Amino acid sequence: MNSISDVSDVKNNNAPHFIDPVQGDRMLGAFRAACGIRGALVLVHAPVGCHWGVNYMERLSSIRTSGTVSALRERSVVFGGEDSLRKTIEIILKNRKKRYLILLAGSVPSIIGEDWQGVIDSVGFDFHSIALDCGGYLGKMGEGYDACLCELSQWMDDPAAGRSGSAPKVNLIGLQRDIARGEADIKEIRRALGLIGIGVHSVFPPASIKELKKAPEADLNIVFGYGRDLAIRMEQKWGVPSVVFMEYPYGLAGTRDLVRSIGERLGVDSGLMKKRIQGEEKRMLDIIKRAHLYLPALYGLPAAVSADLPQAIGLARFLSTELGMDMRGIHIVSSPGRVQGETGLEHICPDILFDASWEEFESLVERTDPGLILGSDLERRICNRERPLILISYPTMTRITLTAHPYMGFRGVLTLIEEIVNNV
Amino acid sequence: MKRIYEEICTARLSHACRFSLDCKMFGAYCYLSEIRGAVPLLHGPLGCAFFPKLVPPDAIRMQLLGLDQPPPFPCTDMDERDVIYGGAEKLARAIIEVDRYYRPELIGVIISCPAAIIGDDIIDIVNSVRDRIDADVIYTPSSAGFADDERTDDFNRHADDLINIWKNPDEKPQWGIEKCGRLDTLYSLIEQLVEEPDKRMENAINIDTYGRFHYFEDLAGELKEIKTILEKIGVRVNTVFPGCSVGEIKGMARAKLNFMRRSERSAKFLKEKFGIDYIFDIFGTRYIGLNGAKRFYLDIAQRFGLEKQAEAVVRERERSVQTELKEIKKEIKGKKIAYICTPLYTSPEFMKLLEMLGLNIRVLCINTGWWRRWGMSEKTVKRLLDEFRPKVGDIGSDPEIYADLTIEDEVEMLKEKGVDLVIGDVLVSDASRTMFYENQGLRSLNPHCMGYSSFRISFSQIIRLGRMIADRLHSPLPERDLIYLRYQYHPGRYPTLLSDVSDELRWEKIMKKVWRDKACSV
Secondary structure: OOOOOOHHHHOOOOOOOOEOOOOOEHHHHHHHHHOOOEOOEEEEEOOHHHHHHHHHHHHOOOOOOOEEEOOOOHHHHHHOOHHHHHHHHHHHHOOOOOOEEEEEEOHHHHHHOOOHHHHHHHOOOOOEEEEEEOOHHHOEHHHHHHHHHHHHHHHOOOOOOOOOOOOOEEEEEOOOOOOOOHHHHHHHHHHHHHOOOOEEEEEEOOOEHHHHHOHHHOOEEEEEOOOHHHHHHHHHHHOOOEEEEOOOOOHHHHHHHHHHHHHHHOOOOHHHHHHHHHHHHHHHHHHHHHHHHHHHHHOOOEEEEEEOHHHHHHHHHHHHHHOOOEEEEEEEOOOOOOOOOOOOOOOOOOOEEEOOOHHHHHHHHHHHOOOEEEEOHHHHHHOOOOOOEEEOOOOOOOOOOOOOOOOOHHHHHHHHHHHHHHHO | OHHHHHHHHHHHHHHHOOOOOOOHHHHHHHHHHOEEOEEEEEEOOHHHHHOHHHOOOOHHHHHHHOOOOOOOOOEOOOOHHHHHHOOHHHHHHHHHHHHHHHOOOEEEEEEOHHHHHHOOOHHHHHHHHHHHOOOEEEEEOOOOOOOOOHHHOOOHHHHHHHHHHHHOOOOOOOOOOOOOHHHHHHHHHHHHHOOOOOOOOOOEEEEEOOOOOOOOOOHHHHHHHHHHHHHHHOOEEEEEEOOEEHHHHHHHHHOOEEEEOOOHHHHHHHHHHHOOEEEEOHHHOOOOHHHHHHHHHHHHHHHHOOHHHHHHHHHHHHHHHHHHHHHHHHHHOOOEEEEEEOOOOOHHHHHHHHHHOOOEEEEEEEOOHHHHHOOOOHHHHHHHHHHHHHHHHOOOOOOEEEEOOOHHHHHHHHHHHOOOEEEEEOOOOHHHHHHHHHHOOOOEEOOOOOOOOOOOOOOHHHHHHHHHHHHHHHOOOOOOOOHHHOOOEOOOOOOOEHHHHHHHHHHHHHHHHHHOOOOOOO
C-alpha cells in the first residue's frame, strides 16, 4: 500500500472527491466553544457516537467537559427523538438550581426536521437555553465555533450603569482554552496587557456563566480570528467596539504589536507604554541570553507549521522573522467562519495549504523535508527522531499540561525557544 | 517500553471515554483497521471521520499487524447539497480516488447516519465501481451510529446467562454482541469477500480472535500457542481473523472448521454457503482454565477424527505445565488470599485454578458495581448473588463471602483476616484498587492488568499466572503515601472522585431511562 504519491495526479483539482479530514465539523466547533463553561450543561442531541467523538477530543485536551447526549436510536429516526430529548433535559436540569442549557443538535434531528425548540419550550420548568443546529453536513469546525460564540450573547447581562474612572477593560474573544497551553496563554495575554494598565474582563470561550454575563461591561472586544459575529452583535446591542486580529500574539514582535495597538486604541500614555514594553522585552532578552549560542543553530532550520489560521500565521511569522527559520510549509487546517484562503505569509513561505486533505500535507512534508514540525497529534505519524514534532495546535491529546508556561506573549518566547532547542 | 505505551493508551481511553459511548460507525472503522491493507472510507460528513484516527491504534492492529498508527480515514465530506440531492456520485468517485491514491488491497465503505437516512443505495454504488478499481471493496450496510446495538438490550438477561453457565458450561449465552459495529463489519467482510476455494485443505481451521482495546493481554501469545499445539495434533490454522490480510479472509473457505468467539451469524453464513462446520464459544465460557484448554483441543480434534493424537499432545502439554508449576506451587503453597471479583462466567473456574496452584482462598469479596452501572436491577443482582454463593461452595477453601463492601470496609476486614495477598478482578479500575490496597499495607495483584485473562485459551498463561502470584508474594511492599489517594472519593464508587459523582449518576440515568428506555425516577 502506498503511503505517499502525487495526489494531484489522481484528484480532479477543482473538486476532490475524498478528504482525509484535518478538522472536525460544525458540531465539534460548537462543542469546543461550549463544553468548558462552568455552570452550563451542553446537550448533544444525537446518537451516542456524536457525543463520544467530541467528548473524547475535549477531555484529552484538558477540558472538564459538561456535555451529555440524548442518545438517539433507530426508533428516533422513525418516530422522532423528541421524547428522548425531553427525558434527557428533565434528568440533567430538573434538580438544578441554576439552569443553563446549550443544545447542539446533530445530523440526525437536523435531517429529519425535528422541532427541538418546541421540546425546550414545552418542558415543565424554566431554564435558560441556547439551541444550535450542528448537523455535521452543515459546516466545518470554525463555523460551529463562531456560531456558538455568537449565540452566547443571549445570556449576557446589560452593563451596570455608572462605571467610570477605573482602568480600561477588554474582552479577549477567540483564544482557545483547549489547545496546548491554552490556559497559560490566556494568563500571559492578561499579564501582558496588564503591564500597560489594561484589565481583561472576560475571555471567550468563557470559563463560567459569571464571566460570560458580565462581558458587555468591557470597553473593547479584542477578536483573535474567531468570534467576529459575537463582537458585531455586542457592538450592535451594547455599543462595545471591537478590534480584529487574524493572528495570535507569538514572539516579542507579535506581542509588542498587540499590546501597543490595544494601548493606542484605549488611550494609554505612549511614553509609559514604550517604557513598559521595552522593560519586558529586556527581561525576556536577558533570559534568552543564556541560550544565545543556540540561536544560530535555529537560523535557517527548515520547519513547517500545521495549525488553525490565527495560530499558524502568528507562529510562522515568529519562527521566520524572529528566529530566522526557513518555513518550508504551512498547513492551515481550519479557520474562523467566512475566512477564505488569505494569510499574508506568501513572502515567508511559498507552500501554504488551506484546509487541505491530510495526505496533501504529508506530500508537502515529503517534498520539502522540514527538520521540525509544530503541529498536532495528526502529524505524529510523519514525525520521528530526525524530524521532531512540537505539539502546539488542536488537537493535542497526547500530552498534558499542568504547569503555567505559555507559548503566546512575551513569556511564550522562552517556552518556544526552550522546546525547539530541546527537541532538535 | 511498548508496555508503557500501551498502558498510556489504556489510561487515555479510560479518561476520555468516561460518561460517553462510541457508535457502530467507529466499531466498523476499528474492525477494518485490523485487516492488513484495508482502507476504511466513510460515506458521511468530515466530522465523523476526524476523531477515529486520533484514538490510539487498537491492540489487534498493534500486536498482530505490528502497526503503531491507526489507518487514514478518508470520507466523502457529505454536505448539505448531498443530503438534499444524494451523495451517490460523490461516493462512487471517492471509491475510485481512494483506490488510485492509497493503492489499498481493500476499501471498506462505511455508511454514516446522514447517508443512511437519505437512503443512498450503497450496494448499487459500490457495485457500479467494482470493476473500475484494483482493490476489493466491501460495504457495511448497518453501521450508522443510530442503528441499535446489543448495549441497548435489557442487561438483566445477562444474569440468566451467567447463572445458566455456572450450572452448565455447555449452555450458550443468549445475550450476544452480534449487533455491534465490529461484528457487523466482520459479517460484511465474510459475506462479501470469502471465495469458493479451488481446493479444501485437509484438517484446517480458522480461528477468530478479539481484543480491540485489550492492550494488557498477550493476544499474539495465545494464538502462537494455539497454532503450535494444533500443528502437533495435525490441525493446520488456515486464517486467524482479524489481524490478517485480505487474502487470508478470501481464503477462509479452504478450511473445514471455524472456531468462532464472537459472531455466530458469520459462522452460520459460512456453514450455509461453504459447508464449513463451526464451534461457537462466545465469551469463552467452555474453555476456561487448564481443563478448558484441554477440552478446546479435544473438541477440535474430534471434528477431524484426531482424538488420539490430541489426547497424547494435550497430556504431554499438561505434564509440562505441571512440571513448570511444581516450583511455583512450592513457593506459594498455603498462602492465604482474598479474591475480589465481579462474578463472571469464568469466576468459579478461576477460583479452582487458584486452588490448584496451592492457594488458600480465605475471603471472597463480590463486587456488583459494574453490573448495576450497566443497568442490572437490584432484584437481579440479588438473584445473581444467591446463585453465585453455592458455586463457591464447590471449591475447597470455603472462603468467607462478603458482597459490595466499600473499599475502606474491605481493607479493614482484610487486615483483620491477615491475608497474604489480595487478588482483584472487578473489571474496572483494577489498577486503582491495587493502589488503594497497597497504600494500606495489603499486598495486591491484578492479574488482568499484568496480562492474564481468564477468557483466553492457554496453558502457558496458567504458568504466567502462577509466576506473577509467586513474584508478588516475594516482592517487597514498600510503605506508600500515594498522591493518587489524596483526594476525596465516593466511598461506594471508588475510584470515582466526589466531585465527579453527579456526572456519573447523571450519565447512568440517561443510559437507563433514555437509551435503554427503562423506568426510573428523575
